[in-house]
Amino acid sequence: MKKVLLTFAVIFSLVGLQNVANAQSAAPKAKKAATSASPAKADIEKLISTYQDALNASDTEKVLALYTKTGVLMASGAPTAEGAEQVKGTYGYVFENYKYTLQFSIIEVVVNGNTAFARSTSKGSFVIKASGQTVEDENRELFVFEKENGQWKIARYMYNKTK
Numbered sequence: 348m349k350k351v352l353l354t355f356a357v358i359f360s361l362v363g364l365q366n367v368a369n370a371q372s373a374a375p376k377a378k379k380a381a382t383s384a385s386p387a388k389a390d391i392e393k394l395i396s397t398y399q400d401a402l403n404a405s406d407t408e409k410v411l412a413l414y415t416k417t418g419v420l421m422a423s424g425a426p427t428a429e430g431a432e433q434v435k436g437t438y439g440y441v442f443e444n445y446k447y448t449l450q451f452s453i454i455e456v457v458v459n460g461n462t463a464f465a466r467s468t469s470k471g472s473f474v475i476k477a478s479g480q481t482v483e484d485e486n487r488e489l490f491v492f493e494k495e496n497g498q499w500k501i502a503r504y505m506y507n508k509t510k
Contacts, residue, residue, distance in 0.1 A: 385458065387458040387463065387499070388456045388458060388463075390499050391456050391458070391463055391465055391490075391492055391499055392453055392456060392465075394413060394492070394499050394500075394501070395451055395453060395465060395467060395490065396451070397409075397413060398410065398413050398451075398501070399449060399450070399451045399469075401413065402447050402449060403447050403448055403449060405442035405446060405447070406442075407435060407438045407439050407442055410438050411431060411434060411435050411438065413500060413501050414431065414434055414500055414501045414502075414504075415493055415495045415500040415501065415502045416430070416431055416495070417429075417430055417431075417502070418430070418431065418434050418500070418501055418502055418503070418504070419434075419502070419503045419504070420433075420434050420437055420438075420504050420505075421503070421504065421505035421506075422437060422441075422505075422506065423486070423506055423507040423508055425437065443476070444475070444476055444477065445473045445474065445475060445476060446473060446474040446476060447471065447472075447473045447484070448471045448472055448473070449469040449470065449471035449472075449473075449484060449486075450469065450470055450471055451467050451468070451469045451488070452467060452468050452469070452470075453465060453466075453467045454466040454467055454468065461493060461494040462491070462492065462493055462494075462502075463491075463492040463499070464489065464490060464491050464492065465488075465489075465490045465492070466487070466488065466489055467487070467488045467490070468485070468486065468487050468488070468509070469484070469485070469486045469487075469488060469506075470484070470485045470486075471483075471484055472484050484508075485508065485509045485510060486506045486507065486508055486509060487506065487507060487509050488504065488505070488506040489503075489504070489505045489506070490503070490504050491503035491504075
């Protein structure tokens with residue numbers, strides 16, 4: 348419970364810091380554009396793209412490598428998976444039963460030191476392997492990232508259906 352509260356406190360602190368920074372910023376638009384392409388943001392955007400590719404490839408090991416050792420997955424309509432073994436088990440189950448074809452669109456990335464968060468949407472479909480049925484899929488996602496051994500990793504990931 349403390350971890351969940353801490354995660355939400357970090358997210359709200361980051362949002363608050365971002366809002367203060369935006370309100371105080373009087374920099375020209377050109378400077379803002381240069382700042383938005385910071386190395387940390389670029390690394391996180393690449394991480395989300397790598398996650399998308401691993402998800403679409405149904406590759407549990409590649410997905411797991413993107414999470415921190417204490418990562419948490421909060422999948423829509425499923426129990427929370429905490430830690431590497433539970434996260435691995437959840438993705439293993441999902442990939443045994445479904446084949447995804449999703450495209451992620453990043454809405455925002457906010458970085459504060461060694462912590463960051465991103466909002467995104469995904470759209471595409473999945474195939475139910477048992478029946479061969481294709482189902483349209485559209486989600487919204489919230490990622491919380493932490494640096495682990497100098498690399499950005501997914502610390503918390505939550506998604507739900509938009510419809």
